[in-house]
Amino acid sequence: MGSDATAHMSEEVRDASRYVPIAITWGYIGNGLLALVLLITFEFAIPSLEDALNDPSGFPFIYVFGNAVSVAGINGLTAIILIPVIFSNILFNASTARQTYAFARDKGLPFSEWISHVDPKRQLPVNAIALSCLISALLSIINIGSLTAFNAIISLNVAALMFTYSMSLGCVIYRRICHPETLPPRRWSLGKWGLPINIIALLYVIFAIFWSFWPGNTPTTLDTFNWSVVMFVGVFVISLFMYFLKGHREYVGPVVGVKR
Numbered sequence: 001m002g003s004d005a006t007a008h009m010s011e012e013v014r015d016a017s018r019y020v021p022i023a024i025t026w027g028y029i030g031n032g033l034l035a036l037v038l039l040i041t042f043e044f045a046i047p048s049l050e051d052a053l054n055d056p057s058g059f060p061f062i063y064v065f066g067n068a069v070s071v072a073g074i075n076g077l078t079a080i081i082l083i084p085v086i087f088s089n090i091l092f093n094a095s096t097a098r099q100t101y102a103f104a105r106d107k108g109l110p111f112s113e114w115i116s117h118v119d120p121k122r123q124l125p126v127n128a129i130a131l132s133c134l135i136s137a138l139l140s141i142i143n144i145g146s147l148t149a150f151n152a153i154i155s156l157n158v159a160a161l162m163f164t165y166s167m168s169l170g171c172v173i174y175r176r177i178c179h180p181e182t183l184p185p186r187r188w189s190l191g192k193w194g195l196p197i198n199i200i201a202l203l204y205v206i207f208a209i210f211w212s213f214w215p216g217n218t219p220t221t222l223d224t225f226n227w228s229v230v231m232f233v234g235v236f237v238i239s240l241f242m243y244f245l246k247g248h249r250e251y252v253g254p255v256v257g258v259k260r
Contacts, residue, residue: 152227
């Protein structure tokens with residue numbers, strides 16, 4: 001939810017058809033350049049990869065900081081990392097709550113009317129925000145009981161995101177090739193490069209989905225097994241069951257609400 005977070009909040013963006021694609025594009029360019037500088041600097045500063053991975057803190061970057069600066073410097077540099085992470089968590093929660101509200105508004109969740117309720121005073125989907133915060137807190141508690149279960153839930157994020165991207169890209173590619181006249185007008189376009197880029201993106205997404213289900217190391221045990229494949233199939237089956245039970249009767253397309 002990093003690069004495409006703006007798309008999740010597009011209903012709150014003025015002139016979204018113009019500025020959302022611009023924000024996503026410059027987000028890729030800016031973060032890519034900064035990440036390149038950071039990666040090169042980090043590689044030159046790390047004396048031993050094995051020692052960094054086995055550092056008692058559990059965070060290799062703290063080991064690298066310790067070889068370059070004093071304890072006070074480590075605390076300062078770590079704070080620079082943690083503060084944006086805290087801000088990002090707030091943004092992630094806002095984006096998640098927004099998607100939860102939109103999905104409930106389309107009657108895609110149980111208790112959709114309650115979740116999609118908008119507080120008339122605050123003009124915010126308070127119930128969706130509270131539900132998102134509650135689920136995030138409960139998922140964090142799992143880490144106390146079982147690190148394996150927590151890692152399985154975290155690793156499911158990659159497969160789930162890649163799967164949704166594959167559905168979106170597949171539909172767009174199908175429309176571009178078979179029914180281009182059905183595509184809505186757009187203000188931001190890649191022109192003739194649009195279809196090749198969509199195809200390359202779909203191939204990359206399929207590649208990422210395939211490897212996201214593999215274990216991180218061998219030999220594989222119950223603790224090191226990548227349980228995300230089990231959870232992915234389970235959620236997929238439950239989703240299909242919910243769709244055939246009630247979804248295909250209630251869902252009539254995205255609900256659009258415009259207030260001028």
